Amino acid sequence: MLLAIIQTLLMVLGLVRWVVIIMIIMSWLFSFNIINGTNQFVAMIWRLVDGLTAPLLKPIRRFVPNIGGLDISPIVLFVIIFFLESLLRSWANGIYF
Structure with missing residues (x-):
């Protein structure tokens, strides 16, 4: 049960990391006028x-x-x-052994 919670938290942290990467890339694209913020699809994302x-x-x-x-x-x-991923992985390793 605890292992499933840890794995779920690790997956959520991975998704957060990807969302932050997308945010960084989009902000760069806005800054260099590569994408247009007035486009409805881009604005929605x-x-x-x-x-x-x-x-x-x-x-x-x-x-x-x-x-x-x-x-x-x-x-x-x-x-x-x-840090949180490392902490969760160390807890998960403790569960296995």
Whole structure:
């Protein structure tokens, strides 16, 4: 039972990581005018991705300042996700043995 919970949490963390990667790539594409934010499909995807990542990044942005206009909060979130995944995997290894 506990192993199933840990595996589910690991899957959710993996999905969060991919959503953050999509958010980063889309923000770059917006910045370089490669994609148009007025396109309804693009705007819909951006609202979805931003709505999923904003609650995770907002608390980090309060403590981590922009460095030369560069937002490093996604990097901090990746470190937190990596830590949580490592912690969950070590717990899962403890369950097996």
